[in-house]
Structure formats: C-alpha cells, structure tokens
Amino acid sequence: MERLENSASNHLNETLESFAFFHIFNASYNSGYGIYNSTGELLKGNRFFEQYTELATKLDTKRSAFYLESKENEIIFGCSLSVKADNGREERVVFIQVYKNLPLQDKITSDIQLLRQFYERIKFEVENLHVKKYSLVGFWDEGDFRNIEETTIDNYFLEYTAGKIYTGKKTSVKISKLGSGFSLILKLVTILRHKFAFTLDVSQYPSESDVSVSFIKPNPDFEIRKNGTCQKITKQESWDFYKEIGQEVLKNKTSYSKGGQNRSESISSVVKIILRKQSDYCSPSNVILDEFDDKEKVKIFQGLIQKSNNINDQDVRKILIKIYRKIESSECKKDLHKRLFSRNIYIEELVEELVQTIYNTRSKDWFNLLFSNSTSSENIPLNYLDDEWVQNSRTGSKYKYFEKAVKKALESLNDSDSIDFLKYLASETPSAPKTEGRILLKVLDDNLRAVNFVSKLSEEEAKNLDGILGTKYIDGKKNEKKVKRHKDIKIALRASALVMIILASYLLIDYIYHPIGNEGENNSPGNIMENNSILNRLLESSGLNKLTELSGHKSEDVLEDNISSKDDQKSLKNNTARETLENTISDFRRLFSKRLS
Numbered sequence: 001m002e003r004l005e006n007s008a009s010n011h012l013n014e015t016l017e018s019f020a021f022f023h024i025f026n027a028s029y030n031s032g033y034g035i036y037n038s039t040g041e042l043l044k045g046n047r048f049f050e051q052y053t054e055l056a057t058k059l060d061t062k063r064s065a066f067y068l069e070s071k072e073n074e075i076i077f078g079c080s081l082s083v084k085a086d087n088g089r090e091e092r093v094v095f096i097q098v099y100k101n102l103p104l105q106d107k108i109t110s111d112i113q114l115l116r117q118f119y120e121r122i123k124f125e126v127e128n129l130h131v132k133k134y135s136l137v138g139f140w141d142e143g144d145f146r147n148i149e150e151t152t153i154d155n156y157f158l159e160y161t162a163g164k165i166y167t168g169k170k171t172s173v174k175i176s177k178l179g180s181g182f183s184l185i186l187k188l189v190t191i192l193r194h195k196f197a198f199t200l201d202v203s204q205y206p207s208e209s210d211v212s213v214s215f216i217k218p219n220p221d222f223e224i225r226k227n228g229t230c231q232k233i234t235k236q237e238s239w240d241f242y243k244e245i246g247q248e249v250l251k252n253k254t255s256y257s258k259g260g261q262n263r264s265e266s267i268s269s270v271v272k273i274i275l276r277k278q279s280d281y282c283s284p285s286n287v288i289l290d291e292f293d294d295k296e297k298v299k300i301f302q303g304l305i306q307k308s309n310n311i312n313d314q315d316v317r318k319i320l321i322k323i324y325r326k327i328e329s330s331e332c333k334k335d336l337h338k339r340l341f342s343r344n345i346y347i348e349e350l351v352e353e354l355v356q357t358i359y360n361t362r363s364k365d366w367f368n369l370l371f372s373n374s375t376s377s378e379n380i381p382l383n384y385l386d387d388e389w390v391q392n393s394r395t396g397s398k399y400k401y402f403e404k405a406v407k408k409a410l411e412s413l414n415d416s417d418s419i420d421f422l423k424y425l426a427s428e429t430p431s432a433p434k435t436e437g438r439i440l441l442k443v444l445d446d447n448l449r450a451v452n453f454v455s456k457l458s459e460e461e462a463k464n465l466d467g468i469l470g471t472k473y474i475d476g477k478k479n480e481k482k483v484k485r486h487k488d489i490k491i492a493l494r495a496s497a498l499v500m501i502i503l504a505s506y507l508l509i510d511y512i513y514h515p516i517g518n519e520g521e522n523n524s525p526g527n528i529m530e531n532n533s534i535l536n537r538l539l540e541s542s543g544l545n546k547l548t549e550l551s552g553h554k555s556e557d558v559l560e561d562n563i564s565s566k567d568d569q570k571s572l573k574n575n576t577a578r579e580t581l582e583n584t585i586s587d588f589r590r591l592f593s594k595r596l597s
Contacts, residue, residue, distance in 0.1 A: 442469060
C-alpha cells in the first residue's frame with residue numbers, strides 16, 4: 001500500500017503541482033487524484049485509485065458536489081460533475097482526491113474563495129483528459145460551480161452539529177443555495193478535523209454521511225434559507241442536549257479520539273449532562289434517550305451508576321428506571337441485571353420487574369440471574385438460614401431493597417399462583433443458589449405459611465426446599481401418607497361394620513317371613529344364583545373379604561403397615577376381638593349360604 005501511495009504522489013509530481021481546497025501550515029503532505037466515469041471506470045490515475053471505484057459510483061448516484069471523509073492523518077475528497085462530450089452528449093464524471101500524512105496538531109483552514117479556485121483546477125483536469133475530450137458543465141446546473149457565495153453560519157448551529165457527530169448521530173441539513181452548504185461544511189472541517197473522524201456531504205439527493213446537506217430533506221435538523229438565516233427544526237430539548245455536548249467538544253483541548261475511544265468519551269459527556277440536569281431527564285416527556293440504541297442505553301446506565309454520588313437519589317433512580325424500560329433487547333436487560341447484582345445494587349422497581357418476568361416467562365435465562373452462581377462471584381453456605389453472616393446480610397442494608405422489591409412483586413399473586421411459582425422454583429433451583437434466589441424462595445415460603453401447600457409439593461420439590469431453606473417438608477409428606485392410610489383403613493372398617501349390620505337385618509327379616517324349608521319360587525335355581533351373586537357383590541364392594549383376610553393374618557407387621565393408628569393396632573391385636581370378628585363373618589356366610597340353598 002505504501003508503494004502505491006508513493007506512486008500516487010509521484011504521479012502527481014510528474015504532472016501538476018499539488019492542489020487542495022484548504023491551507024495547512026508548517027507541514028508537508030502527499031496527495032493524488034483519480035477521475036472516473038459514471039460506472040466507476042478509472043479514466044485517470046494510477047492503480048492506487050482503483051480501490052475507490054465503489055465510492056465513485058456512490059458519489060455519482062447521489063450527485064455529490066462536495067464529499068469529504070476525514071480520518072486520522074488522511075482526508076478523502078470527492079465530487080460528481082456533469083460534463084459534455086465532443087459529440088454533444090451529456091455524461092458524468094467523478095473526481096476523487098486523497099491527502100496523506102496530514103499532521104493532526106496543525107489545523108487546516110479553508111473558505112469559499114479557496115474552494116472556488118479548487119473547482120477551477122478540477123475543471124482544468126477534467127477538460128484535459130487524454131482518453132476522452134470533455135467540457136465541464138457544473139454540478140447539477142450549468143456554471144453552478146462558479147456561483148458559490150459564502151454564508152455566515154452561527155456557532156449555535158455548528159455546536160449542535162458537532163454534538164451530534166460526536167455522539168454518533170447523523171445530522172441532516174436542508175439548503176436553498178449551494179454556497180450555504182459549502183460554508184457549513186468548510187466550517188465543520190476546520191473545527192473538527194483534528195478531534196475525530198467523520199464524513200460530510202453536500203449532494204443533490206440525501207446521503208448516509210454523518211452530516212448530509214441537500215436541497216431535498218424531508219426531516220432536517222435545521223434549514224439554511226436563501227437569505228442565509230438558519231432555522232432549527234429539531235425539538236428544543238434535543239437541540240439543547242446536542243448543543244451542550246457540542247460546546248463541551250469544541251472547548252476540549254484533548255487529542256484526536258479514535259473509534260471506540262471516541263464512543264466511550266461521548267457516552268461520558270452524555271452522562272455528565274444528564275447528571276447536571278437530572279430533573280429534566282427524569283421527566284417522562286423527555287425523549288432524548290429514544291435517540292440512543294439499546295447498547296448505548298446500557299452504557300449510559302452504567303455511566304450514571306459509576307458517576308452518581310447517590311444511586312438512591314430519587315431523580316437518578318427515575319432516570320435509571322426510564323432507561324431500563326426503554327431498552328427493548330432482553331439480552332441488554334439481562335446484562336444490566338448482571339452488572340447491578342455484581343455490585344450489590346438493587347433498584348426495587350427493576351428487581352420487581354425481574355421477578356414478574358421470571359414468573360410470566362419461566363425462562364431459564366431470566367431464572368439464572370437470581371439463582372445461578374455462575375453469574376455471581378458470591379459463594380453462600382448451603383444451610384444459609386442457620387448461618388449468622390447470611391442472616392445479617394439478608395436483614396441488613398445489602399439486600400434490604402431486594403427483599404422489599406420481591407415482596408412487592410409477589411403481592412399480585414394469589415395463593416394458587418404463589419404455590420405454582422414456588423413449585424416451579426423448587427424444581428429448577430440448584431442445591432446452592434445465589435442469595436437473591438434464596439431470598440425469593442424464602443419470601444414465597446413465608447407468604448404461604450398460613451396455607452397448607454405442602455400437599456401440593458412433589459417429594460423432589462419438598463426435598464429441594466428442605467436443603468435450601470432448612471425446612472422439614474419431606475417429613476411432613478411422609479406423615480401425610482401415614483395419615484391418609486389410617487383414614488382409608490378407618491373408612492373400610494366402618495363401611496364393613498355397616499354392611500354387616502345391613503346383611504344381618506336382611507337375613508333376620510327374610511328368615512321371619514320365609515322360613516327355611518318352605519317351597520316356593522324363592523327357592524328356584526335362578527333366584528338362588530341371583531341372590532348368591534348379589535351377596536358376593538355386596539361382600540366385595542364393602543371390603544368385607546379384605547377385612548377377613550386382614551383379620552386372619554398372623555403377622556403383626558402386616559397389620560401395622562396397613563393401620564397407622566396405635567389405638568387401632570392395639571384393638572386388632574387383641575385375640576378375642578379377632579376371633580369374635582372371624583366367627584361373626586363365618587356365621588353370616590354359613591347362614592346366608594344355607595338360606596340361599
């Protein structure tokens with residue numbers, strides 16, 4: 001590349017002396033130029049200028065009268081021109097000039113007079129091409145490159161434009177005369193070139209440059225009218241914001257800022273201005289923050305936390321909450337929470353929204369912000385409720401705002417929703433979660449103490465909660481099972497006794513009215529089979545058969561497994577009671593069988 005650059009410079013030295021639209025003192029620089037047709041074909045210039053073919057095509061498309069790209073130690077200039085060939089056909093050519101080795105410490109100066117001379121020199125170069133004979137018509141109209149008049153630009157507008165360039169925002173300007181656009185561009189080059197990189201363009205059609213000046217601008221930041229007066233169109237709050245940043249930039253004597261350094265410095269300037277006028281920027285009607293993308297909002301948020309003297313200041317908190325809610329990217333929001341938690345900063349409204357987001361989405365990524373220790377450098381003892389240090393942390397100022405926010409977030413949940421949320425957290429939570437996650441579980445657990453929710457937990461969920469909170473829910477689950485078995489056996493015993501009473505009554509009545517031995521239709525084989533079937537179904541449905549089996553067991557262990565109540569176990573262990581029960585059932589069976597036969 002260096003060889004090509006030197007080649008470009010040598011080529012210029014062999015033909016014409018160096019020329020430019022600016023003056024620079026106490027320095028020497030290299031320059032060269034290339035001339036292209038409207039398709040980007042290089043008509044004049046060495047191989048070094050082949051790399052600017054795409055730029056030449058873009059300048060022709062936008063009909064750029066003055067394009068400038070300012071980099072460290074380098075300026076690229078370009079313009080698109082209307083020409084007429086010998087055959088009378090109108091065509092367009094593009095002129096691009098590159099200036100190398102421009103020292104940053106020396107400012108450049110320029111004015112409309114220098115620019116007019118510069119365009120006259122370009123005219124000479126275009127009209128003396130060897131490959132094709134052209135005569136220059138103008139930029140857009142015949143002779144318009146000669147009709148350039150200087151316009152005075154108020155510093156008010158230069159400061160605003162400088163502020164927007166510095167913060168990476170594009171500025172659009174509507175003009176009525178070419179001279180107005182050129183005057184603005186030359187002023188900006190003079191005051192900003194030694195500070196940071198930028199692109200400027202005066203073109204017939206709007207461009208994507210940092211500052212785009214055009215006759216056609218649907219939503220310009222400001223307008224330079226025919227009489228030279230400037231009229232701002234941007235909202236006043238935006239105008240004041242960028243103008244204030246621009247003032248800081250122009251007063252700053254620091255050296256040239258490169259890429260990322262410039263972005264970092266610009267965010268720092270934004271933070272300073274916000275903190276300087278906190279009451280203005282916490283207002284819901286202030287829309288300045290809408291002009292920054294999500295990543296920039298995250299940086300502004302971080303800057304406010306770092307620079308603010310009191311993070312709990314009401315206005316600062318309002319601004320932070322406002323920024324957070326304007327961020328659309330969930331990844332950026334997660335990143336903010338990670339950074340806040342890593343510094344033990346808990347903003348109640350943001351924690352509240354985080355808890356509600358976890359409840360609504362059941363997203364593992366959001367869940368991990370509170371529960372996964374991989375997002376925190378803090379290691380908490382497993383049995384933290386018995387640990388004095390953690391108890392103090394939970395009740396102290398460190399987690400005060402966090403716990404308060406959690407309680408507020410859970411207020412909207414009814415008991416059923418709270419149980420459902422607790423079950424989800426209990427099933428997903430690792431054995432050693434972050435303190436924030438433990439606090440959320442503890443608050444949920446406390447809220448449900450008046451509700452019998454243990455029965456809704458699975459054994460795994462109960463066991464996990466026991467390990468984290470130090471509770472004994474798994475023991476409760478076991479006792480619950482024993483109580484249920486006891487109730488089932490009691491019901492079976494009572495039902496069996498009732499059935500036996502009913503059967504005895506039935507047999508007694510039947511015996512009185514239909515003595516054994518009488519012949520009749522009741523003794524028919526069909527009725528006998530039907531009655532026998534009814535008896536068997538009654539015995540089965542009542543559990544009487546099972547009760548007989550249970551009472552007939554010789555092993556006391558079997559009885560203890562099926563009957564959890566100690567009183568019931570003692571009564572059934574009594575041999576006399578067992579024999580009485582067996583004899584009664586046996587008598588009923590014999591009597592019933594005899595009656596049906």
